[in-house]
Amino acid sequence: MSHHIIEVTKLQHVYPDGTIAIKDVSFRITHGESVAIIGANGAGKSTLLQHLNGSLNATSGQIRIGDTQLTQGTLPNIRRTVGMVFQYPDDQLFMPTVFEDVAFGPLNLGLSGSEIERCVTEALERVGAEHLRAKPPYHLSGGEKKRVAIATVLAMSPDILVMDEPTSGLDPFARRQLISLLRDFKHTKIFTSHDLDMVLDLCQRTIILHEGTVMADGPTSDIFRNETLLSACRLEKPFSMQGCPVCGRT
Amino acid sequence: MISINAAVIDLKRLDLLANSNSLIHSLDARAKVIVTFIFIVSVVSFGKYECARLLPFLIFPVVTILLANLPPLYFVRKIVLLCPFILMVGLFNPVFDRTVLYHIGQIGISGGWVSLASLLIRSILTIGAAFLLVGTTGFTATCQTLERVGIPQFFVVQLLFLHRYLFVLADETSRTSRARELRSCGKKGLGISSFGSLVGHLLLRTWLRAERIHTAMLARGFTGQIHALRQSHFGMYELCFVLGWSLIFISLRMLDIPDALRTLAAGFAQ
Numbered sequence: 001m002s003h004h005i006i007e008v009t010k011l012q013h014v015y016p017d018g019t020i021a022i023k024d025v026s027f028r029i030t031h032g033e034s035v036a037i038i039g040a041n042g043a044g045k046s047t048l049l050q051h052l053n054g055s056l057n058a059t060s061g062q063i064r065i066g067d068t069q070l071t072q073g074t075l076p077n078i079r080r081t082v083g084m085v086f087q088y089p090d091d092q093l094f095m096p097t098v099f100e101d102v103a104f105g106p107l108n109l110g111l112s113g114s115e116i117e118r119c120v121t122e123a124l125e126r127v128g129a130e131h132l133r134a135k136p137p138y139h140l141s142g143g144e145k146k147r148v149a150i151a152t153v154l155a156m157s158p159d160i161l162v163m164d165e166p167t168s169g170l171d172p173f174a175r176r177q178l179i180s181l182l183r184d185f186k187h188t189k190i191f192t193s194h195d196l197d198m199v200l201d202l203c204q205r206t207i208i209l210h211e212g213t214v215m216a217d218g219p220t221s222d223i224f225r226n227e228t229l230l231s232a233c234r235l236e237k238p239f240s241m242q243g244c245p246v247c248g249r250t
Numbered sequence: 251m252i253s254i255n256a257a258v259i260d261l262k263r264l265d266l267l268a269n270s271n272s273l274i275h276s277l278d279a280r281a282k283v284i285v286t287f288i289f290i291v292s293v294v295s296f297g298k299y300e301c302a303r304l305l306p307f308l309i310f311p312v313v314t315i316l317l318a319n320l321p322p323l324y325f326v327r328k329i330v331l332l333c334p335f336i337l338m339v340g341l342f343n344p345v346f347d348r349t350v351l352y353h354i355g356q357i358g359i360s361g362g363w364v365s366l367a368s369l370l371i372r373s374i375l376t377i378g379a380a381f382l383l384v385g386t387t388g389f390t391a392t393c394q395t396l397e398r399v400g401i402p403q404f405f406v407v408q409l410l411f412l413h414r415y416l417f418v419l420a421d422e423t424s425r426t427s428r429a430r431e432l433r434s435c436g437k438k439g440l441g442i443s444s445f446g447s448l449v450g451h452l453l454l455r456t457w458l459r460a461e462r463i464h465t466a467m468l469a470r471g472f473t474g475q476i477h478a479l480r481q482s483h484f485g486m487y488e489l490c491f492v493l494g495w496s497l498i499f500i501s502l503r504m505l506d507i508p509d510a511l512r513t514l515a516a517g518f519a520q
Contacts, residue, residue: 090418
């Protein structure tokens, strides 16, 4: 089970234009944890996430997924272990039909025939999108696209789920559905989000990034009670922890 | 802006038509691609002055529309939209080819006009057949069949991606041009300079999106090879479909049906 662990050590990334996106970031996420990485716009959240499956190469520092260090040689294995769900499902759903899109990863893993059918059906059923299997992705609503995007990753049986802004652009009902769905997953989960109420619902642990560095790492409820810290990192308490806008009571 | 949205909706409709259920829809895509190919080769193989012998070929689109329960007006409208382009191709035929071939009363019909009419009929038939193929098979299945008959995968994948992201690009274009329009106060924006910048932005966004898609593909184990799923069956129905239509097309190509009918009619008249 050790491959469910992510260990980031002194990670730094400098973009070609000289912008230091993340510097000296270290943390360890263990099996089954659900962790939120939050921060203001430009704090380095998405850049950090892209390092976790080798989409971006670190300027310095190390990443270990379980016992494996992330290198060019270990990339294929790590990409199977770390399932990444992108912020914009249109970037993730590129095949002509939902079925083919979900089958894309398993086919690359070498599965075929009835194994593909079983694995795609299971993944689609898990996100409640079995009825969409024959549809082209551009005929789906935002919420449906998000579910299918998650199915494309689940079909590869990852041990770790990494999701960039999972609830962005969803209506309240689709958001609630997605939160319920994610709560049921037993994977190690890492989210970036500005939806702090979702973070409060799903994540026991929160890491705050500010200008590329880790400003806080601890239990979500403790972090969200620290108004000084939140304010310094250009964040606010989740709505559910703020007072009533009419009477002011919490 | 409205026309972009309308075009996208129109394209989506063609895709939705391909998802219907009918005798033609249920046939294996390979059978339909082969029949359409033989149809197109038969039609274009006629001489440039041939008109009357092309008309019996209308039987194929008519029968397909009837059996597949497709809306005929939708396809007619699509073909009519392309007619101006076909006319532009043959525009100079009447100018350069003035040899009189036929006489209607006192009026001489030159070879240029006849070849223009022939070009128009042939284009309507072949474009119509291609539309019907996509309308009964779907763009994806058509592309996958093309790959199976030997078209390099590289081209087929490009076509599939083009089709997939056409909708996303059209959506972005329509949003960007709406933003430009709303800030133009009824004028033509800042003319060509703002239009150039708009197109440039779209290109850069397309580039960035392509990078993100590539990252998404790599994240799911892509190594340069698209593994297509194939679920099809070429059975007796498909064989009959291919043989039946091929026989009809070859007969129409070899025999002069209009002339035979003319002779028959003359015989009855005597």
